[in-house]
Amino acid sequence: MMVLYKELQYKIIKNNPRITEEDELDEKLKKATTIKRKITIQTLIFSFLGLSLASPIFIGEDELVISSILVTLALVPFIFAIYQTTIQTSYINSLDIFKPLESLPLKIGSFQLSALLSIDFIPMLGIVLPTGLYLLIYYPSVGILAFTWFITGILFGHTVGLLIYSGFGARVESGGKTIRFAKNILKILGFLAFMGMFFMINYLQDYFIAQGDIFMRYSVVYPFSIASVFETLDSVITLSAHLLLLIPLYMYSSRKVWKNIIETESLSTREVETDYAIKTEKQSIALVKKDLKIIFRKSTMIAGLFIPLYVLLPQVLLAIQRGSLPVHQTTLFLFMVGVLTVATSDAILKVEGKAIQSLRNLPLTTEDFIFSKALSMSTVTILASLGFIMLGTYFDLVNLILIPYTFLLPLNASLFSMHYLFRHSGNNIGIPDINFYKLLPLLILTGLVFMIIGIPVLLFEGAVGFIVSYGLASVMLFLFYRKMK
Amino acid sequence: MSEKVISVEGLEKSYGVNKAVDRLDFEVNSGEIYGLIGPNGSGKTTTMEILSGVLSDFFGKAFIDNLDVRNEIEKVKEKVGYVPESPNLYESLTPIEYFNMVGSIRNIDSTKLRKRVDYFVDAFDLESYMNQYIGSLSFGTKQKVSLTSSFIHNPKVLILDEAMNGLDPKTAKILRGILFKFKDRGKSVIFSSHVLQLAEIICDRIGIIADGKIIAQGTIDELRERSHEENLEDIFLKLTKGEEEVSTVLRALESGMGDDG
Secondary structure, eight states: OHHHHHHHHHHHHHTOTTOOSHHHHHHHHHHHTOHHHHHHHHHHHHHHHHHHHTHHHHHOOOHHHHHHHHHHHHHHHHHHHHHHHHHHHHHHHHTTTTHHHHTSOOSOTHHHHHHHHHHHHHHHGGGTHHHHHHHHHHSHHHHHHHHHHHHHHHHHHHHHHHHHIIIIISSOOOSOHHHHHHHHHHHHHHHHHHHHHHHHHHHHHHHHHHHTOGGGSSOSSTTGGGGGGGSHHHHHHHHHHHHHHHHHHHHHHHHHHHHHHHSOSOOOOSOOOOOOOOOOOOHHHHHHHHHHHHHHHSGGGHHHHTHHHHHHHHHHHHHHHHTOOOHHHHHHHHHHHHHHGGGGHHHHHHTOGGGHHHHHTSSOOHHHHHHHHHHHHHHHHHHHHHHHHHHHHHHOGGGGGGHHHHHHHHHHHHHHHHHHHTTTOOSSOOOOOOOHHHHHHHHHHHHHHHHHHHHHHHHSOHHHHHHHHHHHHHHHHHHHHHHHO | OOOEEEEEEEEEEEETTEEEEEEEEEEEETTOEEEEEOSTTSSHHHHHHHHTTSOOOOEEEEEETTEETTTOHHHHHHHEEEEOSSOOOOTTSOHHHHHHHHHHHTTOOHHHHHHHHHHHHHHTTOGGGTTSOGGGSOHHHHHHHHHHHHHTTOOSEEEEESTTTTOOHHHHHHHHHHHHHHHHTTOEEEEEOSOHHHHHHHOSEEEEEETTEEEEEEOHHHHHHHHTOSSHHHHHHHHTTHHHHHHHHHHHHHTOOSSOO
């Protein structure tokens, strides 16, 4: 496992445009492969975050408060494990990390994948560490149970991630153009439905509670099931049921993923199409199209690109349920989705894999490459914001006033992100070493940029506030663009 | 009259303590195919990566068509077609999508691109693969895609690093023909290969590189004269002092393969 981890870090660092000197590479590699140091630092960062999230627990000792906070916390490692498994597996595979293992008599090599990913999963437990420790001290059995649930949540998320990887996007689709397009659309819809399922559980739970069914006092499905920790026996039974289901599912998905890894990409079975269309376009457009094509064909990457939609989904459901979407709420939502554009950078940069080398011998400047990445990043959030404005307009026509935000916010976020991530890059086109943890400070900084853009709306009433805010956002966008070019 | 198109003076590149290229000097003229041959790890790939603008961090001077490789990197890349040792292509794109992307980045207009793509697709028999994902193609076909993408901007200089790898004999012969055509049009080619017989056939001049240094260069006749050997393989082994090593290893092998069999 250490060999694979070292190899992965080596390839990531090699692709990093910041590293140009071999001495620097050695030093960076040494640092990157010190697993204990990495895990400790990241766990500490997440513990601080977990401390702030769990503060209500320390104030009051209400079991209901603790249970509901546990549910919220449990969602974090679960979602993180799904995200990390889908995105990172695609990336690891694209870097050919497992190639040397393919010829070895390994029954399920993807256990190695799980072990590799666990290095990223463990620090995520930091977010639940303060709560877990508090419970261990004051309610020891509850504390042990909560920790076991959190670990189960990671296994659950990881298994779901593996299933998504093997089911949705380990291979590129075969078939004619129309069939391929239809398959890709189906995969995206399927993926969204799959993610939406977890939001639906919430509604189902409310429904069953309303029915007064004694067995549905709490949902039996993770993460809601963690609320049962104070009823130890019930919780242990539910947990055991989860594990009974999860372990075989994990084994199955692991086997499937490994099979996908060792087999070549999809071999076309359709009739040979010999016609081809030649079409050249602007550099940046060609690069954006390339990014989106790869992401939509290897749809595990969609998990990363569609992250802002996880925020959109409950908001849409809420708006439909309430039958109203006032301007202030739409504005708040547009800012949230705008900030989350940052999260798409991980997937957008990782689509390159080892093929980044083919770009290095083309007359493409680092600035042009970065600019195209910024455009690719903002595509989904621009479309999502536009869609949300359309929904808002259905309820209240005034929402139309917010249209400029749909472009200005995602583009500001993406250009700012690219400046931040490539701040030390030289002439070489490459991919900076980024991960979920490194995106946290970027999210905070982008939040600050958005605060500046949003201040006029709070200071001036009505349209004036928005006009000043649009002006400010446009000036910032221009400055980011100028600095890039 | 031929002009100097590639010029390398005192080129140096280190990876940590290892010097991959050590004060390298050579020139390539227009209408010339220059073979760079040397043992594994001798610095061929590093030299080619520097000349094609892939590696920008080096010491010494390198010029392509009077353009400074260090300071005019984008202009150099416009003039050069580089085929790396192994094709690192976007596996979920089809060859035509890849060519369209490369054409767009290289700012080639659609009519010219169509003409050039058609030419190489026909030459390399790629037609039936144009709409298949690159990831599903064989290594040899990927190499053909890589070759085509490096030729479509009609480069003034071609840099081919083991470009014959994975090609079937028919395609290898076609590639040879294409290289001769390039040469006839006054273009320059740097070519590296482990197949010494091939280098002997196609190269006008050969530079033998060992430990990052050119230890001998000239036409094949000049090298023969200097080493008193007939074919390039013997010349190569003699100049790189590989003969002794080969004999020692063969003697050791005679005493057993290190197993019981």
